[in-house]
Amino acid sequence: MLCAPRRRLGAPVAPAAALAAALLSSLARCALLESGDPAALALSPYFGTKTRYEDVNPGLLPDPEAPRRDPELLAGPCTPVQLVAIIRHGTRYPTAKQIRKLRQLHGLLQARRPGGGEPTGGRDTGAALAHRPLWYADWMDGQLVEKGRQDMRQLAQRLAALFPGLFRREDFGRLQLLTSSKHRCVDSGAAFLQGLWQHHHPGLPPPDVADMECGPPRINDKLMRFFDHCKKFLTDVEKNATALYHVEAFKTGPEMQDIIKKVAATLEVPANDLNADLIQVAFFTCSFDLAIKGIQSPWCDVFDVNDAKVLEYLNDLKQYWKRGYGYAINSQSSCILFEYIFQHLDKAIEQKQRSQPVSSPVILQFGHAETLLPLLSLMGYFKDREPLTAFNYKQQMHRKFRSGHIVPYASNLIFLLYHCKNAKTPEEEFQVQMLLNEKVLPFAHSQKNVSSYEDLKNHYEDTLTGCRANHDCDSPKANSTFDEL
Numbered sequence: 001m002l003c004a005p006r007r008r009l010g011a012p013v014a015p016a017a018a019l020a021a022a023l024l025s026s027l028a029r030c031a032l033l034e035s036g037d038p039a040a041l042a043l044s045p046y047f048g049t050k051t052r053y054e055d056v057n058p059g060l061l062p063d064p065e066a067p068r069r070d071p072e073l074l075a076g077p078c079t080p081v082q083l084v085a086i087i088r089h090g091t092r093y094p095t096a097k098q099i100r101k102l103r104q105l106h107g108l109l110q111a112r113r114p115g116g117g118e119p120t121g122g123r124d125t126g127a128a129l130a131h132r133p134l135w136y137a138d139w140m141d142g143q144l145v146e147k148g149r150q151d152m153r154q155l156a157q158r159l160a161a162l163f164p165g166l167f168r169r170e171d172f173g174r175l176q177l178l179t180s181s182k183h184r185c186v187d188s189g190a191a192f193l194q195g196l197w198q199h200h201h202p203g204l205p206p207p208d209v210a211d212m213e214c215g216p217p218r219i220n221d222k223l224m225r226f227f228d229h230c231k232k233f234l235t236d237v238e239k240n241a242t243a244l245y246h247v248e249a250f251k252t253g254p255e256m257q258d259i260i261k262k263v264a265a266t267l268e269v270p271a272n273d274l275n276a277d278l279i280q281v282a283f284f285t286c287s288f289d290l291a292i293k294g295i296q297s298p299w300c301d302v303f304d305v306n307d308a309k310v311l312e313y314l315n316d317l318k319q320y321w322k323r324g325y326g327y328a329i330n331s332q333s334s335c336i337l338f339e340y341i342f343q344h345l346d347k348a349i350e351q352k353q354r355s356q357p358v359s360s361p362v363i364l365q366f367g368h369a370e371t372l373l374p375l376l377s378l379m380g381y382f383k384d385r386e387p388l389t390a391f392n393y394k395q396q397m398h399r400k401f402r403s404g405h406i407v408p409y410a411s412n413l414i415f416l417l418y419h420c421k422n423a424k425t426p427e428e429e430f431q432v433q434m435l436l437n438e439k440v441l442p443f444a445h446s447q448k449n450v451s452s453y454e455d456l457k458n459h460y461e462d463t464l465t466g467c468r469a470n471h472d473c474d475s476p477k478a479n480s481t482f483d484e485l
């Protein structure tokens with residue numbers, strides 16, 4: 001099934017070369033799977049935010065459309081009444097900035113004059129890379145790839161099969177979809193809807209998203225790109241040259257310097273011409289070639305597992321200081337989204353208590369790794385005792401904050417609200433479970449796999465009230481934010 005070239009669904013008009021590449025890519029994927037070469041995947045656990053979803057959820061590989069039910073999901077007297085999902089876009093192309101850096105590195109390789117002596121490892125990796133044409137072009141700039149659409153369609157099909165009571169065909173018109181304005185997110189939302197449609201109408205081509213009952217996802221950057229709208233975050237972190245001090249220090253620290261020297265020797269280019277950014281883009285290219293084309297890229301040959309661990313740390317350091325626990329404002333800026341989720345849960349509970357149907361059983365919100373990490377940090381997840389710094393790489397080998405395990409492509413955080421019949425106390429009537437990447441995520445406050453809604457809300461009361469006051473972001477239109485929803 002993986003090997004059958006897929007028809008492109010609702011994709012923008014694709015250049016013939018891209019179509020050919022997609023075909024080649026599915027062939028390559030077959031070759032890869034059939035060869036079963038474990039070396040092809042040796043580096044993939046360290047790809048950070050460029051990790052494939054199936055590397056975090058290996059059970060999906062045999063049949064990505066089959067629902068997999070976490071045994072910890074509530075059943076019996078408790079029925080799901082609402083699902084709120086925050087979903088990262090699927091697999092994407094490199095950004096224009098990454099492509100520019102890759103071209104710079106490629107140029108270095110083409111210009112090099114290998115000195116005498118045996119090339120390291122007996123083969124000339126530098127020459128192989130210099131002669132290999134770069135297949136990345138500027139138009140790709142961070143867009144969703146076909147594999148990314150597939151990530152979304154398959155996620156939709158699994159969720160719909162897992163929660164049939166929420167994703168009923170007759171409720172299609174009640175789906176609520178929000179998205180970040182970025183193309184890859186808008187397109188992810190559309191692909192997700194097409195997957196849902198296919199679940200209900202197997203074998204029929206899905207209509208254009210604009211013609212679906214629920215309509216296309218609505219753009220809302222205040223919620224899905226809150227980081228662009230929080231003044232304090234922008235001044236203290238985003239536009240602050242010293243906020244990412246540890247990232248910069250690690251780039252010039254001993255671990256990275258060792259890799260730079262080693263790579264310079266392997267590629268036979270002067271070490272002075274290389275820097276951490278160029279090394280990182282070579283590593284990214286290894287990950288992009290695997291995620292997008294399903295091939296083991298020759299760029300992977302430049303690195304071993306120890307290098308990969310260092311480069312993963314570099315990626316995590318940036319996420320930590322810009323999106324995670326590094327600065328309180330990183331996570332605080334997401335409270336507007338957190339509050340929005342609780343407004344939906346509150347409303348559903350109110351409707352159930354009045355024996356009314358829940359008006360929005362399913363809310364789907366498409367965003368970024370940068371949307372999910374602050375939200376998870378706000379809730380207290382994946383917090384290490386010590387901060388990640390430029391100087392404690394070794395001590396942090398077993399850190400919790402590993403973005404590749406948390407926010408791979410198509411990662412998803414789901415709040416699942418249950419109504420439980422025969423509850424002994426009113427408190428037990430509404431229960432909540434959280435799922436991260438389709439696995440039950442124990443609550444940060446109790447380590448339990450389920451929480452009463454009351455407990456959950458009590459635990460986060462300060463966060464929610466603090467958010468309402470909205471001193472942190474000092475956003476001038478803070479009060480009117482919800483008017484446009």
Ligand SMILES: *[C@@H]1O[C@H](CO)[C@@H](O)[C@H](O)[C@H]1NC(C)=O
Pocket residue numbers: 235236237240241242243
């Ligand atoms: C920039 O970040 C540094 C390090 O956190 C901090 O000391 C400084 O106050 C910040 N500058 C601004 C303008 O927020």
Ligand SMILES: *[C@@H]1O[C@H](CO)[C@@H](O)[C@H](O)[C@H]1NC(C)=O
Pocket residue numbers: 072440442447448449
């Ligand atoms: C929660 O679920 C995990 C499996 O996902 C299980 O190992 C663990 O024991 C559960 N925890 C509790 C407190 O039930």
Ligand SMILES: *[C@@H]1O[C@H](CO)[C@@H](O)[C@H](O)[C@H]1NC(C)=O
Pocket residue numbers: 479
């Ligand atoms: C926003 O809310 C604050 C406090 O709740 C209030 O003082 C302020 O007048 C409001 N601003 C607008 C424009 O409504």
